[in-house]
Amino acid sequence: xxxxxxxxxxxxxxxxxxxxxxxxxxxxxxxxxxxxxxxxxxxxxxxxxxxxxxxxxxxxxxxxxxxxxxxxxxxxxxxxxxxxxxxxxxxxxxxxxxxxxxxxxxxxxxxxxxxxxxxxxxxxxxxxxxxxxxxxxxxxxxxxxxxxxxxxxxxxxxxxxxxxxxxxxxxxxxxxxxxxxxxxxxxxxxxxxxxxxxxxxxxxxxxxxxxxxxxxxxxxxxxxxxxxxxxxxxxxxxxxxxxxxxxxxxxxxxxxxxxxxxxxxxxxxxxxxxxxxxxxxxxxxxxxxxxxxxxxxxxxxxxxxxxxxxxxxxxxxxxxxxxxxxxxxxxxxxxxxxxxxxxxxxxxxxxxxxxxxxxxxxxxxxxxxxxxxxxxxxxxxxxxxxxxxxxxxxxxxxxxxxxxxxxxxxxxxxxxxxxxxxxxxxxxxxxxxxxxxxxxxxxxxxxxxxxxxxxxxxxxxxxxx
Amino acid sequence: xxxxxxxxxxxxxxxxxxxxxxxxxxxxxxxxxxxxxxxxxxxxxxxxxxxxxxxxxxxxxxxxxxxxxxxxxxxxxxxxxxxxxxxxxxxxxxxxxxxxxxxxxxxxxxxxxxxxxxxxxxxxxxxxxxxxxxxxxxxxxxxxxxxxxxxxxxxxxxxxxxxxxxxxxxxxxxxxxxxxxxxxxxxxxxxxxxxxxxxxxxxxxxxxxxxxxxxxxxxxxxxxxxxxxxxxxxxxxxxxxxxxxxxxxxxxxxxxxxxxxxxxxxxxxxxxxxxxxxxxxxxxxxxxxxxxxxxxxxxxxxxxxxxxxxxxxxxxxxxxxxxxxxxxxxxxxxxxxxxxxxxxxxxxxxxxxxxxxxxxxxxxxxxxxxxxxxxxxxxxxxxxxxxxxxxxxxxxxxxxxxxxxxxxxxxxxxxxxxxxxxxxxxxxxxxxxxxxxxxxxxxxxxxxxxxxxxxxxxxxxxxxx
Numbered sequence: 001x002x003x004x005x006x007x008x009x010x011x012x013x014x015x016x017x018x019x020x021x022x023x024x025x026x027x028x029x030x031x032x033x034x035x036x037x038x039x040x041x042x043x044x045x046x047x048x049x050x051x052x053x054x055x056x057x058x059x060x061x062x063x064x065x066x067x068x069x070x071x072x073x074x075x076x077x078x079x080x081x082x083x084x085x086x087x088x089x090x091x092x093x094x095x096x097x098x099x100x101x102x103x104x105x106x107x108x109x110x111x112x113x114x115x116x117x118x119x120x121x122x123x124x125x126x127x128x129x130x131x132x133x134x135x136x137x138x139x140x141x142x143x144x145x146x147x148x149x150x151x152x153x154x155x156x157x158x159x160x161x162x163x164x165x166x167x168x169x170x171x172x173x174x175x176x177x178x179x180x181x182x183x184x185x186x187x188x189x190x191x192x193x194x195x196x197x198x199x200x201x202x203x204x205x206x207x208x209x210x211x212x213x214x215x216x217x218x219x220x221x222x223x224x225x226x227x228x229x230x231x232x233x234x235x236x237x238x239x240x241x242x243x244x245x246x247x248x249x250x251x252x253x254x255x256x257x258x259x260x261x262x263x264x265x266x267x268x269x270x271x272x273x274x275x276x277x278x279x280x281x282x283x284x285x286x287x288x289x290x291x292x293x294x295x296x297x298x299x300x301x302x303x304x305x306x307x308x309x310x311x312x313x314x315x316x317x318x319x320x321x322x323x324x325x326x327x328x329x330x331x332x333x334x335x336x337x338x339x340x341x342x343x344x345x346x347x348x349x350x351x352x353x354x355x356x357x358x359x360x361x362x363x364x365x366x367x368x369x370x371x372x373x374x375x376x377x378x379x380x381x382x383x384x385x386x387x388x389x390x391x392x393x394x395x396x397x398x399x400x401x402x403x404x405x406x407x408x409x410x411x412x413x414x415x416x417x418x419x420x421x422x423x424x425x426x427x428x429x430x431x432x433x434x435x436x437x438x439x440x441x442x443x444x445x446x447x448x449x450x451x452x453x454x455x456x457x458x459x460x461x462x463x464x465x
Numbered sequence: 466x467x468x469x470x471x472x473x474x475x476x477x478x479x480x481x482x483x484x485x486x487x488x489x490x491x492x493x494x495x496x497x498x499x500x501x502x503x504x505x506x507x508x509x510x511x512x513x514x515x516x517x518x519x520x521x522x523x524x525x526x527x528x529x530x531x532x533x534x535x536x537x538x539x540x541x542x543x544x545x546x547x548x549x550x551x552x553x554x555x556x557x558x559x560x561x562x563x564x565x566x567x568x569x570x571x572x573x574x575x576x577x578x579x580x581x582x583x584x585x586x587x588x589x590x591x592x593x594x595x596x597x598x599x600x601x602x603x604x605x606x607x608x609x610x611x612x613x614x615x616x617x618x619x620x621x622x623x624x625x626x627x628x629x630x631x632x633x634x635x636x637x638x639x640x641x642x643x644x645x646x647x648x649x650x651x652x653x654x655x656x657x658x659x660x661x662x663x664x665x666x667x668x669x670x671x672x673x674x675x676x677x678x679x680x681x682x683x684x685x686x687x688x689x690x691x692x693x694x695x696x697x698x699x700x701x702x703x704x705x706x707x708x709x710x711x712x713x714x715x716x717x718x719x720x721x722x723x724x725x726x727x728x729x730x731x732x733x734x735x736x737x738x739x740x741x742x743x744x745x746x747x748x749x750x751x752x753x754x755x756x757x758x759x760x761x762x763x764x765x766x767x768x769x770x771x772x773x774x775x776x777x778x779x780x781x782x783x784x785x786x787x788x789x790x791x792x793x794x795x796x797x798x799x800x801x802x803x804x805x806x807x808x809x810x811x812x813x814x815x816x817x818x819x820x821x822x823x824x825x826x827x828x829x830x831x832x833x834x835x836x837x838x839x840x841x842x843x844x845x846x847x848x849x850x851x852x853x854x855x856x857x858x859x860x861x862x863x864x865x866x867x868x869x870x871x872x873x874x875x876x877x878x879x880x881x882x883x884x885x886x887x888x889x890x891x892x893x894x895x896x897x898x899x900x901x902x903x904x905x906x907x908x909x910x911x912x913x914x915x916x917x918x919x920x921x922x923x924x925x926x927x928x929x930x
């Protein structure tokens with residue numbers, strides 16, 4: 001059976017088994033139940049009769065053969081025998097949840113080597129050990145009961161379970177939904193590159209995210225496979241890498257027991273493939289949001305119009321943008337003349353500092369004059385949270401929508417910075433209203449700027465390869 | 466009269482006049498009324514009889530002489546005559562709110578020069594033009610009706626009004642309160658260094674914040690004065706500077722019309738004085754919070770214990786910390802042995818990745834073993850927002866308090882990163898609970914780390930000068 005068939009069984013399983021299920025890990029069952037899973041869900045438990053309303057089987061041997069996806073949660077000293085049982089029952093795919101492998105001690109390395117050899121000889125494909133597994137809202141399987149039922153266009157593969165959980169929750173909270181997610185931990189069988197290849201071919205996936213910590217211990221060819229996978233990718237691929245520093249590498253070995261890559265290869269990867277360099281968790285969350293909402297709004301020039309609410313913050317933000325390599329060019333004098341005809345006070349050079357007129361009809365008009373200039377790649381606007389969502393606020397909101405529509409017609413991204421506020425409930429509402437209108441929102445101008453850079457970088461790559 | 470007497474009159478005025486007051490700027494009156502101002506508040510308006518319940522005078526000549534503080538809001542072409550009237554009435558201090566000075570055009574520069582010459586010859590001291598003025602909760606004067614009535618220990622002087630407003634609101638929201646704040650805009654008379662000197666001598670001020678954009682146009686000696694003021698400062702001084710890049714300078718000239726300083730002097734300032742380099746608005750907010758809560762908890766070593774909730778985020782955060790120059794050293798093997806006796810799984814090397822035991826009694830014990838090591842300067846813990854504030858949550862919260870108490874006894878800072886969460890209301894509550902217990906909270910590990918660096922840097926400076 002091809003790897004793609006196995007992948008299909010991971011993300012769209014018609015039958016699932018959890019070995020051993022336990023009430024104290026009821027969430028594993030609920031993750032699947034809550035998504036209204038329609039296939040057969042089998043639980044195996046020696047100690048419990050029923051979990052979350054589902055009857056338990058005593059032993060794997062009581063299960064039917066050829067189960068699509070089995071989740072193994074036994075202690076590490078029972079891994080070998082359990083895996084052998086699964087092979088005998090011709091299960092298609094396995095998720096080894098069990099931790100205590102190569103990330104923990106010498107004994108763990110030994111166990112991993114043993115099960116690696118067993119799996120290699122079988123037809124079964126495996127994710128893990130030491131991982132959370134699969135979230136596929138379309139396939140109605142989820143390892144977390146809190147994840148959204150909504151199907152989206154982002155797919156993600158990761159070597160950290162909890163990072164994956166936080167990424168899904170933060171993205172859901174940002175109105176971003178997923179097609180397929182795999183937390184694969186120590187990845188002794190299926191590797192990150194296997195998932196990249198699958199996501200690249202998958203029509204439902206439009207944006208790929210990767211959290212990489214190191215190459216698996218027993219797969220010597222994964223380096224080259226990874227490189228080739230990235231070379232072939234034709235979609236935006238956000239690549240967050242952990243374990244870069246010496247001390248970070250130590251943390252990575254304790255975490256997934258994988259071996260970190262040679263540092264030099266990474267510059268080549270980011271230079272010669274569509275992989276985009278993401279340096280922090282926050283940037284991963286932000287850029288996912290940006291790509292989710294700004295498809296086909298990629299900036300052609302690395303320069304922006306900055307629209308602010310505060311002269312001082314405009315000055316600091318300009319410094320920050322320039323430091324990041326983004327230009328904040330002075331608007332052409334002839335255009336400034338046109339803009340000045342519409343106002344009596346405020347600066348229109350860029351940044352546009354026009355807090356007095358944000359509710360007036362001429363506000364989007366003035367912004368348009370600057371945004372449509374051909375040396376401008378897009379715009380970032382710092383918005384404010386209002387104490388009251390009254391008529392005045394809604395006029396302001398409408399103006400923002402107008403600037404978005406103008407930007408969209410010009411095929412330029414329009415990003416909003418909405419800083420924290422003591423009126424946090426209104427901030428939440430406002431943020432939601434903006435995202436529902438497809439306008440991405442960030443916590444500050446710098447974070448919006450980092451997302452802008454990734455959008456720019458992707459359109460540059462689009463032209464190159 | 467000495468400059469300190471004038472400063473006292475700015476921050477503790479016994480009489481205030483607003484010239485011209487207007488209902489559309491009622492907030493200017495309310496800012497003072499809401500703080501229960503006890504002195505005499507005079508409003509001057511040619512058009513209105515009463516504003517916010519206070520009777521208006523027709524003209525400055527109707528006011529008593531020797532008013533402590535007058536706020537001037539007339540159009541720029543009436544500035545000259547109004548200031549002359551104020552001098553005639555022997556007013557002590559003036560706040561020129563009026564914009565349209567050197568920041569706007571050539572005519573504005575001309576007007577500023579004229580009024581500068583007039584003021585120079587008078588006994589009156591002036592802040593502005595183009596600024597928001599004074600907030601002094603103890604003196605019961607405030608330019609913003611939303612600012613807290615609570616008196617705190619931070620004083621701030623700034624060349625941006627709206628940045629100041631946002632800084633006050635964000636700090637209040639963080640549980641940080643102010644002693645004295647002055648937004649002084651184009652600063653043609655009283656300058657940033659005058660305020661630094663005053664705050665340095667002021668017993669009520671324990672932390673100083675400065676937003677600097679450029680030296681005033683008409684005061685040639687301000688550079689040297691600024692340098693001397695900083696040399697003399699004996700308190701933590703957070704210095705945020707705008708207008709560093711070429712394009713940022715352009716924005717600064719449009720904003721306050723001041724002249725940017727030679728770049729080279731800044732390295733010397735940060736190296737040879739107690740001024741701490743703050744590069745972003747967010748860092749200013751964060752470091753103010755850290756200094757407000759961590760007085761006398763300054764790290765002696767630039768290295769931390771990182772306590773996390775997620776292996777993957779621990780790896781990325783370690784990379785970030787190392788990039789910032791913070792060490793995340795492996796805990797000594799003998800100490801690790803002691804720690805391992807308390808757990809069966811998880812990493813104790815540093816980062817400590819122990820999500821399973823955060824509610825157990827041994828959690829603070831394990832942390833203590835690492836934090837008390839003499840090569841450790843302090844700790845950063847990534848906390849999570851809980852879906853329910855139930856008994857389990859409160860056990861977790863108690864453990865955090867224990868780690869804080871342990872850190873405090875060891876005189877080491879303990880900083881919390883609490884990322885955004887879909888349970889944002891619980892996040893708000895949790896944040897407030899932590900800050901009330903004097904534990905500073907940041908949006909992510911990197912921002913906590915930047916605050917840690919400033920705390921470290923300050924204790925280093927403490928030993929040097």
